[in-house]
Structure formats: C-alpha cells, structure tokens
Amino acid sequence: MNCKGVILEVSNYLDGDLELSVRQELERHLEHCGECKMVVDQTRLTVNVFCDCKPIELPADVKSRLHDALRRKLKDNDQLG
Numbered sequence: 001m002n003c004k005g006v007i008l009e010v011s012n013y014l015d016g017d018l019e020l021s022v023r024q025e026l027e028r029h030l031e032h033c034g035e036c037k038m039v040v041d042q043t044r045l046t047v048n049v050f051c052d053c054k055p056i057e058l059p060a061d062v063k064s065r066l067h068d069a070l071r072r073k074l075k076d077n078d079q080l081g
C-alpha cells in the first residue's frame, strides 16, 4: 500500500471497516511512513473529539478542512511521483 491508499482508506480504517489483510498492509505502511501516521493520528483525534458515543458525523467545516489537508497531501505525493 502507498500513501495514497492509506489516505483513501483512513476513515474506513478508523471505523474498523477494513478487511484484516488491508488493515495489516496499512499498518505496515504506517510503521515506516511518519507522514501517513500523522494523518491517521490527526483523523483519529478529530473523530474522537466529535464522536461522543454517537454515530460519527463531523461538522462540515472540520470535514472540509480535513479534506483540504488530505487533498494537499495527495497532491504532494503526486508531485513526488
């Protein structure tokens, strides 16, 4: 799995919706990619802050800020090739 894959799957990962094999791949990537680990940690924090034991629905502004950050990251990765 590459950085793009991690970012695409991060919400499924945190929701526990990933198949075991995909989750393991993702976690292997996190072991050597601090950038993606940061994205996962940040997303997890954001989710936890707003979760409060209810179905997770992020406020729109948080969601769009997160999307912006992820889009920027995807773009950076594209530039890196």
Ligand SMILES: [Zn+2]
Pocket (backbone or CB within 6 Å): 002, 003, 004, 006, 029, 033, 035, 036, 037
């Ligand atoms: Zn990565």
